[in-house]
Amino acid sequence: xxxxxxxxxxxxxxxxxxxxxxxxxxxxxxxxxxxxxxxxxxxxxxxxxxxxxxxxxxxxxxxxxxxxxxxxxxxxxxxxxxxxxxxxxxxxxxxxxxxxxxxxxxxxxxxxx
Amino acid sequence: xxxxxxxxxxxxxxxxxxxxxxxxxxxxxxxxxxxxxxxxxxxxxxxxxxxxxxxxxxxxxxxxxxxxxxxxxxxxxxxxxxxxxxxxxxxxxxxxxxxxxxxxxxxxxxxxxx
Numbered sequence: 001x002x003x004x005x006x007x008x009x010x011x012x013x014x015x016x017x018x019x020x021x022x023x024x025x026x027x028x029x030x031x032x033x034x035x036x037x038x039x040x041x042x043x044x045x046x047x048x049x050x051x052x053x054x055x056x057x058x059x060x061x062x063x064x065x066x067x068x069x070x071x072x073x074x075x076x077x078x079x080x081x082x083x084x085x086x087x088x089x090x091x092x093x094x095x096x097x098x099x100x101x102x103x104x105x106x107x108x109x110x111x112x113x
Numbered sequence: 114x115x116x117x118x119x120x121x122x123x124x125x126x127x128x129x130x131x132x133x134x135x136x137x138x139x140x141x142x143x144x145x146x147x148x149x150x151x152x153x154x155x156x157x158x159x160x161x162x163x164x165x166x167x168x169x170x171x172x173x174x175x176x177x178x179x180x181x182x183x184x185x186x187x188x189x190x191x192x193x194x195x196x197x198x199x200x201x202x203x204x205x206x207x208x209x210x211x212x213x214x215x216x217x218x219x220x221x222x223x224x225x226x227x
Contacts, residue, residue: 004156033214042117042203042217043157056214090156102215104149104156 004093004105012111013081021076021108023091029103031055031096032074034066037088037107049074050096078110086112115140115206119218127226132176132191134221136204139185146187147205147215148178157203163187174198199225 005024013019025032031050035043045058049068063079072093078085088109092102120135138144145164149157161172168180178189187204201222205215 035215035217040219042205042219043215045214045216048214092157101159101162104158106154106156 004091004103006089006091006105006108008108009106010109010111012113015081015083015112017081018077018079019081019110021078021089021091021110023074023076023093023105025072025074025091025093026103029093029095030072031094032068032072033092033094033102034074034076035090035092036060037090038084039087043090046076081112083112086110115144115208115216117204117206117216117218119202119204119221121221122219123222123224125224125226126194128196129193132189132194132198132223134189134202134204134223136178136187136189136218137185138187138204138206140206140208142208145207146178146180147207148172148176148187148189149203149205149217151201151203151220153200160189160202194223194225196225196227199223 007022033048034046037043046060047057048055052068065077068074088107090107091105094100094102116139118137147162148160151157160176161170163170163180171177176191201220203220204218207215
């Protein structure tokens with residue numbers, strides 16, 4: 001059983017650019033959630049995808065968008081990058097419904113300069 | 114709206130001493146509560162979860178937590194700290210019936226001194 005993998009592990013972007021982060025969910029998991037973890041803070045929920053549809057969104061602007069593919073992998077896209085977007089972005093996969101555990105990837109460290 | 118407050122951003126204990134990490138929650142519905150651990154440069158690993166089956170929850174690595182509704186608390190404890198317990202710990206709450214759409218606290222960094 002493979003775990004949740006995220007790519008890339010680190011990247012540096014310039015303010016105003018666009019970035020795409022990728023996540024492969026754990027085998028059999030059809031729900032993927034994305035979280036932003038700023039330095040010294042807890043993770044904050046960005047949005048969740050279930051069967052290729054957005055299934056809930058946190059308090060993030062529309063320039064944060066996502067996709068989920070038929071194989072349940074997912075992308076997080078951020079347009080018009082701002083300095084405050086610098087953070088660790090975590091992907092978590094799970095099965096839908098109650099009492100299920102979310103398995104987290106190691107994250108992508110994004111630095112915006 | 115749900116929220117989680119973790120008291121103490123840093124906790125330092127000696128090896129072999131009791132570990133107590135505090136978490137208070139706010140939720141308008143019966144909550145589902147979780148403790149996660151994060152080691153440096155890694156993602157989050159679930160330690161334990163409360164889903165109303167039992168108020169005392171046992172997790173991995175010797176950790177346990179007790180749900181106290183009257184105090185709206187879910188404190189994490191371990192009787193004897195090991196050096197390998199040094200990490201950051203996050204308490205989280207969900208009202209979605211599972212571990213999706215989690216609301217996290219700001220975290221407590223645990224240091225274990227030899």
